[in-house]
Amino acid sequence: xxxxxxxxxxxxxxxxxxxxxxxxxxxxxxxxxxxxxxxxxxxxxxxxxxxxxxxxxxxxxxxxxxxxxxxxxxxxxxxxxxxxxxxxxxxxxxxxxxxxxxxxxxxxxxxxxxxxxxxxxxxxxxxxxxxxxxxxxxxxxxxxxxxxxxxxxxxxxxxxxxxxxxxxxxxxxxxxxxxxxxxxxxxxxxxxxxxxxxxxxxxxxxxxxxxxxxxxxxxxxxxxxxxxxxxxxxxxxxxxxxxxxxxxxxxxxxxxxxxxxxxxxxxxxxxxxxxxxxxxxxxxxxxxxxxxxxxxxxxxxxxxxxxxxxxxxxxxxxxxxxxxxxxxxxxxxxxxxxxxxxxxxxxxxxxxxxxxxxxxxxxxxxxxxxxxxxxxxxxxxxxxxxxxxxxxxxxxxxxxxxxxxxxxxxxxxxxxxxxxxxxxxxxxxxxxxxxxxxxxxxxxxxxxxxxxxxxxxxxxxxxxxxx
Amino acid sequence: xxxxxxxxxxxxxxxxxxxxxxxxxxxxxxxxxxxxxxxxxxxxxxxxxxxxxxxxxxxxxxxxxxxxxxxxxxxxxxxxxxxxxxxxxxxxxxxxxxxxxxxxxxxxxxxxxxxxxxxxxxxxxxxxxxxxxxxxxxxxxxxxxxxxxxxxxxxxxxxxxxxxxxxxxxxxxxxxxxxxxxxxxxxxxxxxxxxxxxxxxxxxxxxxxxxxxxxxxxxxxxxxxxxxxxxxxxxxxxxxxxxxxxxxxxxxxxxxxxxxxxxxxxxxxxxxxxxxxxxxxxxxxxxxxxxxxxxxxxxxxxxxxxxxxxxxxxxxxxxxxxxxxxxxxxxxxxxxxxxxxxxxxxxxxxxxxxxxxxxxxxxxxxxxxxxxxxxxxxxxxxxxxxxxxxxxxxxx
Numbered sequence: 115x116x117x118x119x120x121x122x123x124x125x126x127x128x129x130x131x132x133x134x135x136x137x138x139x140x141x142x143x144x145x146x147x148x149x150x151x152x153x154x155x156x157x158x159x160x161x162x163x164x165x166x167x168x169x170x171x172x173x174x175x176x177x178x179x180x181x182x183x184x185x186x187x188x189x190x191x192x193x194x195x196x197x198x199x200x201x202x203x204x205x206x207x208x209x210x211x212x213x214x215x216x217x218x219x220x221x222x223x224x225x226x227x228x229x230x231x232x233x234x235x236x237x238x239x240x241x242x243x244x245x246x247x248x249x250x251x252x253x254x255x256x257x258x259x260x261x262x263x264x265x266x267x268x269x270x271x272x273x274x275x276x277x278x279x280x281x282x283x284x285x286x287x288x289x290x291x292x293x294x295x296x297x298x299x300x301x302x303x304x305x306x307x308x309x310x311x312x313x314x315x316x317x318x319x320x321x322x323x324x325x326x327x328x329x330x331x332x333x334x335x336x337x338x339x340x341x342x343x344x345x346x347x348x349x350x351x352x353x354x355x356x357x358x359x360x361x362x363x364x365x366x367x368x369x370x371x372x373x374x375x376x377x378x379x380x381x382x383x384x385x386x387x388x389x390x391x392x393x394x395x396x397x398x399x400x401x402x403x404x405x406x407x408x409x410x411x412x413x414x415x416x417x418x419x420x421x422x423x424x425x426x427x428x429x430x431x432x433x434x435x436x437x438x439x440x441x442x443x444x445x446x447x448x449x450x451x452x453x454x455x456x457x458x459x460x461x462x463x464x465x466x467x468x469x470x471x472x473x474x475x476x477x478x479x480x481x482x483x484x485x486x487x488x489x490x491x492x493x494x495x496x497x498x499x500x501x502x503x504x505x506x507x508x509x510x511x512x513x514x515x516x517x518x519x520x521x522x523x524x525x526x527x528x529x530x531x532x533x534x535x536x537x538x539x540x541x542x543x544x545x546x547x548x549x550x551x552x553x554x555x556x557x558x559x560x561x562x563x564x565x566x567x568x569x570x571x572x573x574x575x576x577x578x579x580x581x
Numbered sequence: 582x583x584x585x586x587x588x589x590x591x592x593x594x595x596x597x598x599x600x601x602x603x604x605x606x607x608x609x610x611x612x613x614x615x616x617x618x619x620x621x622x623x624x625x626x627x628x629x630x631x632x633x634x635x636x637x638x639x640x641x642x643x644x645x646x647x648x649x650x651x652x653x654x655x656x657x658x659x660x661x662x663x664x665x666x667x668x669x670x671x672x673x674x675x676x677x678x679x680x681x682x683x684x685x686x687x688x689x690x691x692x693x694x695x696x697x698x699x700x701x702x703x704x705x706x707x708x709x710x711x712x713x714x715x716x717x718x719x720x721x722x723x724x725x726x727x728x729x730x731x732x733x734x735x736x737x738x739x740x741x742x743x744x745x746x747x748x749x750x751x752x753x754x755x756x757x758x759x760x761x762x763x764x765x766x767x768x769x770x771x772x773x774x775x776x777x778x779x780x781x782x783x784x785x786x787x788x789x790x791x792x793x794x795x796x797x798x799x800x801x802x803x804x805x806x807x808x809x810x811x812x813x814x815x816x817x818x819x820x821x822x823x824x825x826x827x828x829x830x831x832x833x834x835x836x837x838x839x840x841x842x843x844x845x846x847x848x849x850x851x852x853x854x855x856x857x858x859x860x861x862x863x864x865x866x867x868x869x870x871x872x873x874x875x876x877x878x879x880x881x882x883x884x885x886x887x888x889x890x891x892x893x894x895x896x897x898x899x900x901x902x903x904x905x906x907x908x909x910x911x912x913x914x915x916x917x918x919x920x921x922x923x924x925x926x927x928x929x930x931x932x933x934x935x936x937x938x939x940x941x942x943x944x945x946x947x948x949x950x951x952x953x954x955x956x957x958x959x960x961x962x963x964x965x966x967x968x969x970x971x972x973x974x975x976x977x
Contacts, residue, residue: 117781150782152774165803177774192839198804198811228807297905301947304920306900311803312821313905316833317896319912321821323756324738330831331909332753332820335737336803345766350946352773353616356592357951359780365950372918373926376942377611379912380757381648384939385636386913388648393911399756402726406635406649414730414751421748425730486721493727495752497736498809498816501799505731510716513796525810531796532771533713535694536788537778 117155117262117355151178151544152537156355157563159184159254159261160238163191165311165337166371167267167295168233169344174263174351175236175543176530182261182559183240184254185552187581193229194552200226200522224552225521234550235517235529237543241560242553242581245276249579254278256564258286262358263351267295270305280366289364291354295347299370309371311337318375319382322393326401339371346374381406403462410458411437414495415470417478423495424478426469426485431455436488441472479504502526515541517548524548556580591617591954596776597973599623599675600657601668604631604758605725605794606681606709607653608765613677613772614656615944617954621675621969622657623668628962638935644962645934651959655930655941659960660969665690672697674973676787677705677772684714694789704787705775709768713793723795728760732798737805741819752818757912763801764794823909824883830892831909834883834899838869843903845872848879851902857885916940930958 156179160171168191175181185191244250255278258264264283266273273279273294283290294300297309312333315321321333350367358364376383379393386392393399402413407429414423428434434455438447446452446468451461458465473481478494485492494500501508508514511533514526527548529541540546560566560574574580594617600610601623614620622629628644631653638646662668669692672678678697680687687693687708694706708714711723729735730752739753771790779787805816823831838844845866852858861882865871872879887895892908899906910918916927928943944953 150778152778154782173770196839198808198814200807200811228811229804232804232807298920299924299947302920302923304900307920308900308903308905309907310835310837310905312833312835313907316907316909317915317918319910319915320755321833321909322911324753326740326750326753329740330820330823332738332740332818333833333909334734334755335739335816335818335821336734336801336805338734338755338759338801338803340803341763341801342766345763345770346945348770349612349616349766349773350948352770352777353592353948353951356616356773356777357590357948359777360590360592360594361950363950365948368947370924370946372921373924373942373945376912376915376921376926377608377652377945378757378759378762381636381652382757382912383916383942384648384651386911387916387940388638388937389636389640391636393913402751402754404724404726404756407633409724409726412726414735414753416751423730423736423752425727425735427724427726429724486718489722491722491724491727493723493731495730495736496733498733498802498805500736501733501806502809505799507712507716507718507793507795508799511713511793511796513799528800528806530767530770531793531800532767533791533793534771534775534788535790536783536786537775 117153117157148538148540148546150537151539152534153177153179154544156180156263157261158182158263158265158351159257161264161266161268161273162295163267164193165229165233165340166343167265167347169341170293170295170347170351171238171265172233172236173345173348173530175238176539176541178537178544180544181236181238182257182555182563183234183238183550184257185240185242186244187224187242187552188244190224190552191230193233194224194227196227196229198228200228200231200525203523223521225519231525231527231549235527235541235543235548237540237545237547238550239555239559240550240553241556244579244581247579249574249577251277253574253579255286258283258290260563261287261290262355263291263293265293265295265347265351269308270294270296270298270300284364287364289358289362291351291358291364292366293347293350293354293369294366295343295369297371299368301368311340314339314343314371314375318372319379319393320375323379323399325399327397327399331399339375342374342378343369343371408455408459410455410462411465411469413466415466415473417473417481417494418476419478422478424473424481425493425495426473427491429491433490434458436490437485440484440488440490444468517542519548519551519554521551553581590951592951593618593773593776595619596677597621597675598677598679599671601678601680601682602709603629603681604634604649604653605761606679606765606768607631608762609679609707609709609768609772610657611653611655612766612769615953615955616773618677620657621671621965621973622654622659622960623662623671624659624962626661626663632962638937651939654959656955656957657960658957658965658969659963660966661963665692668692669697671973672704673701675704676776677707679707679709679768679772681709683710684719698787698789702787703779703785705772705779705790706787707768707772707790707792709764709792709794711793712795714791718795725758725760726754728794728798729754731795732760733802733805734759734798737802737816737818739818742817748818760794760798764792764797767797768792822880824887824895826887826890826892826895828891832887832892832895832899833907833909835905836879837905838872847903851898852882852886855886855889857882857889859885928955930955932958934961
């Protein structure tokens with residue numbers, strides 16, 4: 115079933131895959147699982163890799179789009195071959211996190227890189243094409259002609275050098291929505307600059323916002339902007355499809371890793387420009403102490419155990435009274451220095467020490483449950499293991515979906531963390547399956563999308579076009 | 582409607598969005614406004630809670646002076662509603678209703694999705710709450726800091742432990758309400774998808790969207806979950822490596838050797854041109870294994886380079902060598918970036934009632950056929966109450 119706006123058949127297959135027996139696309143094979151999905155029938159030809167671009171297409175896949183990753187056996191996506199490696203089948207026992215560390219055999223396979231499994235859910239398919247082979251480019255052109263969206267995250271100009279600039283894509287498919295995602299985008303003086311998440315985080319102020327006063331920033335320890343940039347890449351795809359529906363026209367949408375981050379600082383830009391209060395000033399950033407709205411107590415407090423912490427955040431008198439009650443009405447809480455929020459903010463350091471003396475005697479989840487039961491915003495500082503093994507809310511919401519493939523056992527994987535009543539997203543996408551093996555879908559895609567017969571598929575493989 | 586007739590229609594032009602939100606989901610409506618929707622913020626007579634959040638213009642509090650409110654409500658209109666019946670009435674004229682009410686609250690107030698959609702079947706109802714509308718924590722309370730803790734990014738961010746391996750500083754969360762922003766971004770995506778479906782195969786049917794900020798926040802820590810699944814290791818806190826320029830400014834200096842031999846080749850040429858390559862010119866360093874074993878030498882050479890250049894210059898030197906280096910700027914220092922200026926990113930809007938103008942971040946991506954819409958300054962409290970009543974009278 116094509117996406118409602120898709121005019122399959124209007125577009126002549128112009129490539130030179132002059133294989134015998136090419137005809138109309140075959141009827142899709144197995145009936146897709148489940149009910150309606152929001153992007154049913156939308157086809158995305160996906161040249162993304164690493165985190166930023168792949169985050170965008172995984173969102174669309176979870177919404178039901180058919181995402182066809184175009185990959186290379188000679189230059190596999192780095193996250194396919196980078197550690198950490200997914201354990202050998204059977205190597206982990208009950209639960210996860212108990213895998214042996216001696217799983218370096220993964221390095222020999224393009225299907226074991228763990229980070230690949232983070233960014234390539236959504237039922238993505240994988241085909242392997244040698245784009246440098248003359249017939250490889252023709253094959254890609256045929257696929258472009260039959261795709262609603264072309265998404266890529268190469269350095270600016272790379273796809274054009276392959277022979278697929280936007281002008282060519284548009285010639286192949288007049289209403290194509292072409293979404294490019296790279297560090298500095300395709301327009302502007304610094305398009306040659308390269309980024310990884312931490313680069314963009316530094317340049318846009320995101321790194322600066324994580325830190326204790328009067329120390330160098332601690333920053334984010336992961337590529338936050340790979341996620342954020344990917345969300346905006348997905349928004350660009352959906353915006354492009356919405357625009358196409360209204361006008362019939364496609365376009366090139368240029369996503370960088372910088373613009374998606376500039377509004378993440380909230381009021382800081384306005385405070386600097388209008389109040390003359392630049393963020394680079396003594397005492398700023400303020401660690402976990404949020405100046406607006408003020409909270410006191412407010413921050414991470416030590417709990418029982420090694421490096422265990424719990425956040426408590428009291429913004430209102432109700433929160434404060436509930437906290438005091440939960441702590442058993444200690445006499446110090448009635449002192450004048452803590453009599454109002456303003457007073458508590460003024461004496462925040464003394465207050466923090468007293469609160470921490472109480473939390474540090476208790477398990478972080480015990481503190482959380484006790485305080486939440488009393489009506490105080492509180493939460494354990496959870497790491498990856500906690501989210502998988504100790505978070506009843508994520509479990510109850512079905513946050514993780516067990517998915518694997520022919521090479522790895524099912525893993526608890528994440529997708530689009532949103533519930534929709536009529537078109538539920540699925541981490542396995544329309545096909546309800548795990549991240550693809552490298553090239554797993556080459557033959558199927560050639561048959562189902564391009565209508566090639568078995569002989570033509572074999573011919574392309576034999577000629578080294580598909581690998 | 583906001584789009585001028587001679588301009589290309591925005592992707593969501595003509596879509597009416599009603600928002601009932603505290604500061605947790607206003608970023609969602611900001612996106613939808615930028616995509617061309619008519620976003621109307623419904624507020625109680627005293628104003629939305631975010632109008633009381635600082636900082637304030639000239640540090641004078643007031644419902645129309647909150648810069649936090651300005652930042653996330655630019656592009657919207659504002660109406661004041663007296664009670665929930667009025668709010669429900671406005672919903673009947675909307676395509677989308679974004680709110681921040683917990684499950685118990687929507688039920689008690691008659692604002693639950695089934696009730697609203699019984700009257701307006703095409704309505705997309707999007708609830709953005711700390712934990713979602715189901716599960717054992719559904720009624721728990723949270724601010725952004727609590728969500729950053731539970732979601733996992735906080736546990737992974739902070740300063741390195743001391744030599745004994747013990748931490749003397751806490752895990753740290755970013756300022757700027759990043760959990761709320763993540764949830765709001767996902768909410769905007771879900772709303773867009775729901776509208777595409779409604780106006781296509783859904784044959785006019787809306788639906789209910791349930792966004793848990795906790796889940797959204799939990800799904801963002803990149804490789805940390807996979808590292809635990811694969812190896813049992815949990816990420817230890819510590820910053821990425823930085824170089825200190827001659828002016829004291831820090832530069833995030835990743836050297837991604839794993840991307841291929843061109844990475845080191847570019848770095849070596851840069852260091853040699855500056856006369857600071859030292860032992861790195863030894864051909865032995867052409868071997869990645871040797872580099873990895875002697876990374877200290879690589880880093881020392883980078884530090885020698887850094888000492889000779891100011892931060893912004895060092896960033897550009899690294900980039901010219903093909904390295905993903907970036908100078909650490911404060912958020913407001915980004916306003917001076919020449920690349921973003923050339924892309925026309927920042928937009929200045931007049932605030933005539935205070936005699937000032939303010940610069941806002943604009944399009945999050947460049948879509949020339951359907952440009953980002955950013956023309957309205959944030960609304961004064963209730964500024965559009967009469968206007969919206971007249972325009973939205975007819976039920977959708």
